[in-house]
Amino acid sequence: MKLKKLLSYTRRALDDYNMIDDGDKIAIGISGGKDSLTLLYALSHLRRFYPKKFDIEAITVSMGFKNMDFSPVEQLCKELGVNYTVVETQIADIIFSHRKETNPCSLCAKMRKGAFNIKAKELGCNKEAYAHHYDDVIETMMMSLIYEGRFYCFSPVTYLSKSDITLIRPLIYVHEADIKGFRNAYNLPVIKNPCPVDGYTKRQYTKELIKTLNSENHGLKERLFHAIQTSNIPGWNKSDLLLNTKPTR
Template sequence: MNLQKLLSYTRRAVDDYQMISPGDKIAVGISGGKDSLTLLYALRGLQRFYPNPFTIEAISIAVFKEMDLNPVKALCGELGVPYTIVPTDISEIVFKERKEDNPCSLCAKMRKGAFNEKAKELGCNKVAYAHHKDDIVETMLMSLIFEGRFHSFSPYTYLDRMDLTVIRPLLYVPEADIIGFKNQYELPVCKNPCPADGHTKREYAKNLVRQLSTEHPGAKERMFTAVINGRIPGWPEKKGKE
């Protein structure tokens, strides 16, 4: 996938759900993975021509002290995006002090809390997460299997306690295209040192979607359509042009 295709996907999602308003200051969460780096490129590219002017701030929450984020810092410098690294003790708390059997939930909660606080401190009114099309489908399956409900991420969510709006501009981008973009543009992906990486419920859902798609071609696309049209509580209706 080239940059033009990425921007087309992103523009469509932003227009369909009116994610960006004039004057928005958007914090982009950068984990160092392929998804968040692709989101950074997408919003920086969109910023150059989108009719609603907006600014962006890149933020990384340093969960693991040994993770080298210097390549991300260099990329932000090249793109002209302000970049902030927030040091934390999250990994020590989750893995050493609490020794969580299911570390992902607590880690995500603490990481989001630190990210939102820094976003507010920097004067942002919106935060952008890098959830893509496959994430939407996988989350729906996880909700069905583990929670007994039909649910998934919303294109945008207002956090009233923080007075922040979460947006997900990569809503329509398949993970396979993100992998292609990463390879074509040689994104400086940082290795994730998390000991739980690859052993999560999400990884289980990802493998299940892959199996269903192999046995029933088109299944993933149909599941995504079911989510988009499923009238999930809290999901906004499309407002862009069909």
């Protein structure tokens, strides 16, 4: 995928779901993975010509794994003209050494989000951007069906009342396959995830399940995404936005 295509998909999401307002300062969560680096690339270029003026901050929450080198990400941020902050934590030690969690993902995510929110507020940001993409949307909905028995997915725009900050997801129209292509085309400095449970999660199982179903039922992903957009899941139905109603927060 070329930059022009990435910017087109990202801008469409921003416009469809009214993600950005004039004067926004947006904290981008940078894990070092392909998704967050692609989001960084997209928003750093869009801010130059998007009709609503906004600024961005790149933030990495380091979990405290040894030998994690974020200097390649720092260099990319310099090239893109984006301020970069690394938040040092001991999350890995707490989860794997002290608590010895057998299912650590939920607690880990909660702790990382907490650290990210605090730093975003310290830097004066009123919004945060997560790099959830098209496939993440479908997988989250399927996980909700399989493990919770309900038709649900995160929203494109979510107001976090406890932190008084708005969360946006600008990559919801970008397929993971395109992100992989963008990573290769632009030599993104992806940092390998050292987490010992990476690749062995419920999300990975769901990803493989959807891949199999889609190969047997061509166009399944598109139909699932359409079902989400036309559902009653808060924040997703674009017809509500056209009637000037804000997404449920």
